[in-house]
Amino acid sequence: MLSRINIFSIIKDHFKTLRSLNQSYKFINFKDFLLFLLFPLIIASIVTYKGYSFKDQLGNLIAAxxxxxxxxxxxxxxxxxxIDKIQNDAEKEDDNLKKRFVKEIHINISFCIVLSILIVISLLLTTVDIPNFRGEIILERMITGTVYFLLILFVLTLIMVLNRVYILLKKDSE
Known part of the structure; x- marks a missing residue:
């Protein structure tokens, strides 16, 4: 039942695309770890700690x-x-690299879609008001930090997808 809505394989596969080109290396590339995990976490923590709010732009963020x-x-x-085109043109020498590249772009785009869903849900959670809840401020800060983290990760992943699609289409046109 839950296998139909299980997004963990998309997330796991996305982080596998952050490994170096040498697939025998099992961990995320260190620079990608810094850029895609540590950097958003630090920025989100600082922005949340400083108390910056996006409440005035909530509707615009959800729409965007x-x-x-x-x-x-x-x-x-x-x-x-x-993907279909590359599989039909299986005679070229750099085809395996192209296949892998297109597969990774597919995974990254799927991850971006998952992120967009999680961001919208998190943004909607910021509007929920729980009466007589003692930890409201802590919960609000946690949700706000999560939104900032997801937004930064979303933008970074979008830029990565844009770059990969650009490279793929540029190589295809040559």
């Missing part, structure tokens, strides 16, 4: 993330077309 999520679904369809 939802629009990006929709665009990502379209990009997923385009990438699926590329």
């Amino acid at each position: 993330v939802a629009i990006f999520g929709g665009f990502l679904f379209n990009l997923l369809a385009i990438i699926y077309g590329q």
Whole structure:
């Protein structure tokens, strides 16, 4: 029953794409770890600690993330077309690298879609008011920090996807 909505394989596969090109190395590349995990965590912690709020822009953030999520679904369809094209042109020498690259882009786009869903849910959670709850301030800060972390991770992953799609299409046009 829960296997139909299990997103953990998407998340796990996304972090596998952050390994070096040498697939025998089982851990995330150190620089990617810094950029995609530690950097967003530090920035989100600082911004949350300083008390910056996005409450005034809540509707705009939800709309922007939802629009990006929709665009990502379209990009997923385009990438699926590329996968089909590469499998049909199996005679070229750099085909295995292209196949892997397209597969990783597919995984990264899927992860971005998952992030967009989690961001919208987290943003909506910031509007929930629980009466007579003693830890309201702590819970609010935790949710705010989570939103900032997810937003930074979303932007970084979008930039990575854009770069990978650019490289793929540039190589395809040459």
